[in-house]
Amino acid sequence: MNWSALLSLKRYGDTNKRLRKEQDDTRLGFDVDYDRIIFSAAFRSLQDKTQVIPLSKTDFVHTRLTHSLEVSVVGRSLGRIAGKRILEKHPHLHDTLGYRFNDFGAIVAAAALAHDIGNPPFGHSGEKAIGEYFENGKGKKYRSVLSEIEYQDLIDFEGNANGFRLLTESREGVEGGLRLSYATLGAFMKYPKESLPKRPTSHIADKKFGFFQSGQKAFKEVAEVLGLLSRTNSAEFSYARHPLTYLVEAADDICYTIIDFEDGINLGLISEDYALEYLIKLVQNTINTKKYNSLAYQEDRLSYLRALAINTLIIDVVSIFDTNEDKILNGTFTTSLLDQSRYQAQVKDIIALSVDKIYRSPEVIEKEIAGYRIISDILEVYTNALIRKKGHKASNYDMLMLQTLPELYRDTETTIYTILLNACCYVASLSDRAAVHIHNKIMGKSL
Template sequence: MNWLQLLSHKRPGETNTIAHDQTRSRFDQDYDRIIFSHPFRKLQDKTQVFPLPEDDFVHTRLTHSLEVAVVGRSLAKNAGTHLLEKYPELRKSGYTIHDFGGIVGAACLAHDLGNPPFGHSGEDSISSFFLTNEKGQFFKEKVSAKEWKDLTTFEGNAQGLRILNGKGNGGLKLTFATLGAFTKYPLSSSCEKEKGRKSQKKFGYYQCNSQLFHEMANEMELIPVGENKWCRHPLAFLVEAADDICYHIIDLEDGCRLGLVPFETVKELLAEIIGDSYSEEKVQKIPSQNERLGTLRALAINQLIKECSDAFIEHEEHMLDGSFDTDLTSLIPSAPAMKKIIDLSIEKIYRSKIVLEKEAGGYEVIDNLIEAFSTAVYAKYFDNPLPKHQSVLRLLPEEFEVQLKSAESVYEALQIVIDFISGLTDSHAVRLYKTIKGYRLPV
């Protein structure tokens, strides 16, 4: 792979070559389009770890995505400084470090767009409906084997790509470079996964986006590693690192603020990352615990940015030839400390009562919603609807009704239902569930 192709600022469907504008590049446009999009705004009411938080400091998907974008932009500018010196043709073509920052920043902003309400329990619930629910299994004979694989393995990354390239959402149409950096898993759901390849841990696109992904891979000359799967775009490693840094450190910070992890424990873990720059004397001079946490978090993230930038530069050539395929945070000097943080987070945070209650409740809400809407949609558009089906469908926003009228297959109709369910905020999902179940009737 080569960087001039990898930094393509063309958009899907474009045939003419567009001049690169340094004043407001197309990567800046990508960033702005995401910020102003409806799916991005809805992240403000989607669970990161803790449900519907009352504490100001607890993160939602929105604040998490903004912070990942900040970290990703810093990583990319560090990497871009090195790449512009190493490959003079990039500078001659008008690229600057801001282009690297724009691409990775935009991809980071979008990295959670496909996540449904209630986090991972929402993902599991959508898949389980088709796998284990009798009404979900009904659809198996109505779709192809590859389409069934999409439905039974809902994946937030693939859903995100679908959102970014859907007909709705104001027509985001991001550049190929941003879409490449966004795609951590460049393969379809039906591909066999190779053990040991981080880029094949999950999948990155549904069958409905297959043509788009082939166009993207061809434009940027991604290296194929089998049928319908490719090597990662190198900048995807930076997006992944930014996400890893933020959720390791920020989830720990939130857990401390909510009293799930003692401050002294957090301080020791972050001090291990900060290293020689850590000063107990300076920490003790900070008046409040919240301020101490914020200072330690900032120092730890700064150190991790430096270490991950160095790791990217060290392995960049192997990324280009496709021989590198692991996460950067596992290779840095702070990797042992990061491992301690994730082990502690699993025990004290992700398995805490408040999180487990959220997951159990979210599972029930999503399962009931997808059953109600998928059954009603099939009855109306492919069978004979009952009055209750009509009542459920009246709860759909107008734009989804318009899309369903033009759906040409059961698979396409079910994907539109999934678009609706996965795009709900936590609060909207709960209200809709109560409405459908009859728990929330107007008086």
């Protein structure tokens, strides 16, 4: 892969090339990507979607929105630092084409801002709940009318694939979704493959999948314009990652490792004593002990340690990226950047403690259980109503329920796969509280 193609400013529907040297530096195309994402309805809904503690009543705990903003900030730093080194190695990118180190930061920041945009309510359990409905719940009845790969899209419903759909899917009057630059879309695609075959290798790009069958055409166009390397000789769609995807992933990994840990301490789920003990190897070369000891409040001490820890990991990650740039461009770098970190052991220890004390805390487990039931019930009502309408067998109740669906999701003059996928994507679009509200209406609790 080559950087000149990977940094493409092309958008869906462009007939002429968008050249970097002709861009207005006061409003660069990659900056426009960021703006389009942050003003989108899908991004706004993240303000009431779970990051760690579902439906938490504490106001300082992170939502998907605050998490996404923080990931974009870390991603911007990673992109800028890495971009400076890339331009030193490949001076023609600046001298001939006009790219600057800030461009790399803008691409990574925009892709990082969107990285959770397709995630359902109730955290990662939301994805699992949608899949469970079709694999082991009442949605199993649709198995016989779907192809193998269509069914796989549903039973392994993936927030990343839904995010790509939101960013790229055309609808009447809106061609190409948000019409982001292909560089940003490429950096967004953590898993550039379809849902089958499932985990064919241990390569990090094969861990999950990145687009539904409905988005295959858009995905292929982005991959080909960017010059992503095909990773298969068969008819399957599987490509090497865009190099900047590794930085987007690292920004996410850094934030959830350090900031979820911080949330757990603020919530009282983890003792503050663990903060310095677990972070000391990350901050020992930069901590000002006098300053740390002068901080009277826990919140300030945690903020100080968090900032130092994130900075340490940013520097380490960029070094790993720089060292392995050739492998990354050749598609042969098979792990995440943090998996190669000199602080890998410390990161794993922090995550293990967070899993034990936060992710498996009674509050989280209770809300995830409720989320499973809520999502399953909503899917059952809407999929039944939509499929019955397609077969001209809809009841009065079905028609009433369909009136509560946004018009975008009501179309039944299409395939069963598209109808079911649309129902899943509608549920995924809901905030935590909106899902609870709809479930209450279905159960007759709002009367």
